[in-house]
Amino acid sequence: MKMFRQIGAVTAMNFRSLPQRVSTSLVVVIGIAGVVAVLVSVLAMSTGLIRTMETTGREDRAIVMRNGSVAETSSALDRNSVRLIVDGAGIKRDEKGEPILSAENFRILMLHKKADDAEISVILRGVGPRLLEVRPELKIVEGRMFQPAVAEVIVGKSAHAQFKGLNVGDVVRSRGANWTVVGVFETAGDAHESSLITDAETLNSIDQRGAFQSVTALLESPSAFQTFKDSLSANPALAVDVVREREYYRQQSKTMTTIISVIAYVVGGIMAVGAVFAALNTMYSAVSARLQEIATLRALGFGSTAMVMSVLAEALVLALIGGVIGALLAWAFFNGNTVSTLGGAGGLGQLVFELSVSPQLMILGVVWACVIGVLGGLFPALRAARLPVAMALRAV
Amino acid sequence: MTALVTLRNVTKSYVRGKQKVEVLHGVDLTIETGEFLALMGPSGSGKTTLLNLVAGLDQPTSGEVLVAGDRIDQLSRGSLSDWRARHIGFIFQFYNLLPVLTAEANVEVPLLLTNLSKAERRRRVQVALELVGLAERARHKPNELSGGQQQRVAIARAIVSDPTLLVCDEPTGDLDRQNAEEIMNLLQALNRSQNKTIVMVTHDPKAAEYASRELHLDKGLLTNDTRRAA
Numbered sequence: 001m002k003m004f005r006q007i008g009a010v011t012a013m014n015f016r017s018l019p020q021r022v023s024t025s026l027v028v029v030i031g032i033a034g035v036v037a038v039l040v041s042v043l044a045m046s047t048g049l050i051r052t053m054e055t056t057g058r059e060d061r062a063i064v065m066r067n068g069s070v071a072e073t074s075s076a077l078d079r080n081s082v083r084l085i086v087d088g089a090g091i092k093r094d095e096k097g098e099p100i101l102s103a104e105n106f107r108i109l110m111l112h113k114k115a116d117d118a119e120i121s122v123i124l125r126g127v128g129p130r131l132l133e134v135r136p137e138l139k140i141v142e143g144r145m146f147q148p149a150v151a152e153v154i155v156g157k158s159a160h161a162q163f164k165g166l167n168v169g170d171v172v173r174s175r176g177a178n179w180t181v182v183g184v185f186e187t188a189g190d191a192h193e194s195s196l197i198t199d200a201e202t203l204n205s206i207d208q209r210g211a212f213q214s215v216t217a218l219l220e221s222p223s224a225f226q227t228f229k230d231s232l233s234a235n236p237a238l239a240v241d242v243v244r245e246r247e248y249y250r251q252q253s254k255t256m257t258t259i260i261s262v263i264a265y266v267v268g269g270i271m272a273v274g275a276v277f278a279a280l281n282t283m284y285s286a287v288s289a290r291l292q293e294i295a296t297l298r299a300l301g302f303g304s305t306a307m308v309m310s311v312l313a314e315a316l317v318l319a320l321i322g323g324v325i326g327a328l329l330a331w332a333f334f335n336g337n338t339v340s341t342l343g344g345a346g347g348l349g350q351l352v353f354e355l356s357v358s359p360q361l362m363i364l365g366v367v368w369a370c371v372i373g374v375l376g377g378l379f380p381a382l383r384a385a386r387l388p389v390a391m392a393l394r395a396v
Numbered sequence: 397m398t399a400l401v402t403l404r405n406v407t408k409s410y411v412r413g414k415q416k417v418e419v420l421h422g423v424d425l426t427i428e429t430g431e432f433l434a435l436m437g438p439s440g441s442g443k444t445t446l447l448n449l450v451a452g453l454d455q456p457t458s459g460e461v462l463v464a465g466d467r468i469d470q471l472s473r474g475s476l477s478d479w480r481a482r483h484i485g486f487i488f489q490f491y492n493l494l495p496v497l498t499a500e501a502n503v504e505v506p507l508l509l510t511n512l513s514k515a516e517r518r519r520r521v522q523v524a525l526e527l528v529g530l531a532e533r534a535r536h537k538p539n540e541l542s543g544g545q546q547q548r549v550a551i552a553r554a555i556v557s558d559p560t561l562l563v564c565d566e567p568t569g570d571l572d573r574q575n576a577e578e579i580m581n582l583l584q585a586l587n588r589s590q591n592k593t594i595v596m597v598t599h600d601p602k603a604a605e606y607a608s609r610e611l612h613l614d615k616g617l618l619t620n621d622t623r624r625a626a
């Protein structure tokens with residue numbers, strides 16, 4: 001109780017003298033705000049990416065690719081393989097016993113961004129006729145569905161927002177074909193919204209290829225996955241890998257999210273070291289400016305703990321203010337902003353996602369700020385505590 | 397009369413670089429309760445050093461320091477600061493008020509180390525400020541007060557917790573003659589009517605005349621010791 005009152009009294013006195021130290025204190029606040037803003041907004045990229053990837057894919061869908069393919073890009077399945085996959089156990093079937101799956105292929109289109117005209121590669125995915133049964137989350141929000149056997153595409157909502165020339169009625173030119181945009185779709189915010197979709201057979205006929213890259217199958221239930229996988233592996237005529245769709249997308253985004261997090265922590269860490277030194281400098285000068293006061297209070301009987309705590313409290317409050325400002329800045333400027341990966345993240349093609357400045361991230365930023373504050377305040381605080389009182393009182 | 401302060405064969409050395417310099421060479425001294433002692437001597441003779449030892453601000457190199465029944469040379473740093481809060485009232489040459497606090501808040505500072513209620517603290521602050529004649533300046537900041545007034549606020553701060561002993565290092569050293577006289581009258585009144593024991597370091601023979609006892613220190617040794625009849 002007495003200790004708290006001591007700390008409170010000394011801290012209150014420090015704060016009252018703060019106006020005389022505005023500029024040095026501002027350095028700390030601004031420095032820490034910068035660190036937190038950078039850290040939080042870069043991490044917001046990886047949370048946004050993770051969030052997008054986590055909504056992509058379902059537990060009861062499986063992707064089949066050629067044995068050893070890391071991504072759809074490097075996979076190829078001929079028609080014969082597709083015919084064998086169709087017979088796999090565990091696939092959901094309609095009343096007539098027809099399997100609900102989509103044999104898919106894709107090409108890369110080069111499109112121009114609306115923002116800076118940069119040329120970016122975008123996926124044009126060819127899908128099977130049962131697309132809507134395999135992907136019930138796909139909804140046409142504008143225009144209509146493409147027709148098979150004619151060069152028509154539907155474009156994902158994110159792609160539509162990001163790139164030039166993707167309005168309904170526009171024509172997208174690629175090698176061998178002019179694709180007419182007939183609709184815009186959404187898929188509950190997942191990665192497909194960054195791509196264009198058309199009919200797989202149309203795509204194959206245009207460049208006279210007969211192969212597919214992957215088969216996406218709807219399963220009877222999530223637990224039917226193992227049955228499906230086992231039945232395909234048991235077939236000696238097939239050399240394929242089977243992964244759950246959700247797992248596939250998680251794997252694809254892993255490298256990217258790791259890289260972003262590493263960048264966030266490295267850049268944030270370097271800036272944090274700078275901020276610690278700024279805080280050290282500020283708190284040292286705050287303590288030096290008050291050596292007489294500290295010595296006087298110590299003479300009157302105030303303990304050294306009260307001195308340590310009051311200096312730390314001041315550093316912490318400055319850091320907290322900086323941290324909150326930084327987190328709010330990141331939130332105000334970046335939350336909900338869309339960004340896109342450059343080129344392909346694995347087999348995902350160019351991917352558009354929203355930055356997500358979540359409450360957890362903001363708290364993380366403020367925690368960093370507090371750590372910086374405590375580190376910067378600690379040594380000056382110890383100096384205040386170790387001050388030889390009799391000697392300090394002599395120095396006028 | 398009872399001894400409030402007893403020093404036995406006290407020495408104090410400072411280490412300056414590689415050299416050890418002895419500043420006090422075996423001082424024996426007894427100060428009784430109710431005394432008003434003026435400690436005089438040339439600059440560098442060790443007056444402040446001696447005062448700091450009596451006030452528990454510093455520890456002797458050897459010898460015993462007994463104040464208010466406690467062997468303070470044996471106390472740890474932490475318990476020494478609690479001890480100072482209970483027993484010592486400080487008056488400094490440059491007042492050492494806290495510039496951001498009003499006069500009354502400055503006077504209240506030592507009471508923050510006690511368990512007194514806010515109302516009781518306020519009452520005591522009021523009494524102390526009245527005693528030094530500054531009740532109407534309670535809300536003023538130090539920089540709005542003259543040197544003499546600041547020193548009176550400092551005296552109020554020194555007496556507000558009713559300490560056993562008042563120590564003053566050149567309390568009039570920064571004041572003009574008239575303000576110095578007012579401060580000395582105040583200290584003398586505190587000694588005579590409140591029976592406060594006071595140890596005061598001063599260069600000024602006129603200030604020393606207000607004391608009941610005059611002690612001279614020369615090159616770390618006590619020389620002249622005179623008591624004045626009240």
Ligand SMILES: Nc1ncnc2c1ncn2[C@@H]1O[C@H](COP(=O)(O)OP(=O)(O)OP(=O)(O)O)[C@@H](O)[C@H]1O
Nearest residue numbers: 391410411412419438439440441442443444445446
């Ligand atoms: N912390 C210290 N380290 C080294 N030497 C010191 C220290 N403090 C005091 N001294 C020396 O001890 C001697 C006595 O100092 P002290 O301050 O007690 O003298 P004083 O009588 O109070 O002088 P003044 O009248 O000038 O205030 C001086 O020579 C001084 O330089």
Ligand SMILES: [Mg+2]
Nearest residue numbers: 443444445565
């Ligand atoms: Mg001195």
